[in-house]
Amino acid sequence: MSFSIYATGLMMGLSLIVAIGAQNAFILRQGLRNEHIFAVCLACALSDAALILLGVTSLQQIAKLLPWLDPVMRYGGAAFLAWYGAKSLYSALRSSAALSVAETKTASFRQTLATCLALTWLNPHVYLDTVVLLGTISTRYPGQQASFAAGAVTGSFLFFFALGYGAKRLRPIFSRPSSWRMLETLVAFTMWIIAFKLLGGM
Numbered sequence: 001m002s003f004s005i006y007a008t009g010l011m012m013g014l015s016l017i018v019a020i021g022a023q024n025a026f027i028l029r030q031g032l033r034n035e036h037i038f039a040v041c042l043a044c045a046l047s048d049a050a051l052i053l054l055g056v057t058s059l060q061q062i063a064k065l066l067p068w069l070d071p072v073m074r075y076g077g078a079a080f081l082a083w084y085g086a087k088s089l090y091s092a093l094r095s096s097a098a099l100s101v102a103e104t105k106t107a108s109f110r111q112t113l114a115t116c117l118a119l120t121w122l123n124p125h126v127y128l129d130t131v132v133l134l135g136t137i138s139t140r141y142p143g144q145q146a147s148f149a150a151g152a153v154t155g156s157f158l159f160f161f162a163l164g165y166g167a168k169r170l171r172p173i174f175s176r177p178s179s180w181r182m183l184e185t186l187v188a189f190t191m192w193i194i195a196f197k198l199l200g201g202m
Helices: 003-017 022-033 037-065 069-093 109-121 124-138 145-174 177-199
Strands: none
Touching: 003 037, 003 124, 003 145, 022 037, 022 109, 022 124, 022 145, 022 177, 037 109, 037 124, 037 145, 069 109, 069 177, 124 145
């Protein structure tokens, strides 16, 4: 394994997921709530790993076989993100008591995992970052794609677990209802912005 190419994959993987997005906003929210953090982080990291490997090994074949996949993922993902954004804004507008850390209703493990996987697999931007961009970049390193993919996968694991468990340190700040409302509003607008970009073909 080439360490320099591994490091390149690591940095590229981190650079693509560090910006707040659907996955990251959800992980941050779960970390602040201290709900199912390990499962959520692991699900996101494993999903990213699968998509990165898919992109590195099969990008060109996928584009030729499934030309209809792009519009389906774009519009379906935009609809889901718009709905999730509306749900988050509704939470932001609810009473302050319902938004406090101590009184927030805990979501079931199954419901949380289903939402996490939907935010991952129904968001075309995830495919753009992992399958398309990282898959394309890996072609620059013929014979060393495995090292590049390993670095990118490592970046995903490091980032998601750092975000999920690091968020717990911010809980004193988010014990204030106003901070929860700001977070939920940020999540809502983040989802809507991504949905708008998807509909615009960006």
